[in-house]
Amino acid sequence: MRYRVLIEQDEDGIYVAEVPTLPGCISQGRTRSEAVENAKEAILAYLESLQAHGEPAPPSICEEVVEVDL
Numbered sequence: 001m002r003y004r005v006l007i008e009q010d011e012d013g014i015y016v017a018e019v020p021t022l023p024g025c026i027s028q029g030r031t032r033s034e035a036v037e038n039a040k041e042a043i044l045a046y047l048e049s050l051q052a053h054g055e056p057a058p059p060s061i062c063e064e065v066v067e068v069d070l
Contacts, residue, residue, distance in 0.1 A: 001047075001060040005039045007032060021058045022046045 006018045015035035019025040019042070027042040029035030047057050 001057070002062070003043055003058075004061055004063065005036065007035055007039075017042075019043055019046075021061070 003019050003021050006020060007015055008018075009015050013030075015029050015032050017027045017029070017035040017039035019039060022043065025039075025042050025046045027035060027038035029038050050057050
C-alpha cells in the first residue's frame with residue numbers, strides 16, 4: 001500500500017513526517033531518511049491497530065508528479 005507522507009524540517013532541524021490520510025499518524029527523525037523509515041513503522045502500527053479493531057484501512061493512493069517548464 002502507498003500513503004502520502006509530508007516531511008518538513010522544524011526549527012530544531014528535526015524532520016517531521018505526517019501521513020494526512022491517517023489522522024494522528026506522525027513521526028520524526030534526525031535525517032529525512034530516518035523520518036521516512038520511522039513513518040513506515042508508524043503507518044504499519046496504525047494499520048495493524050485499525051485491523052485489530054475491525055476497522056477498514058484507508059485506500060492506498062495513486063498520484064503523479066507533474067513537472068512543467070516556464
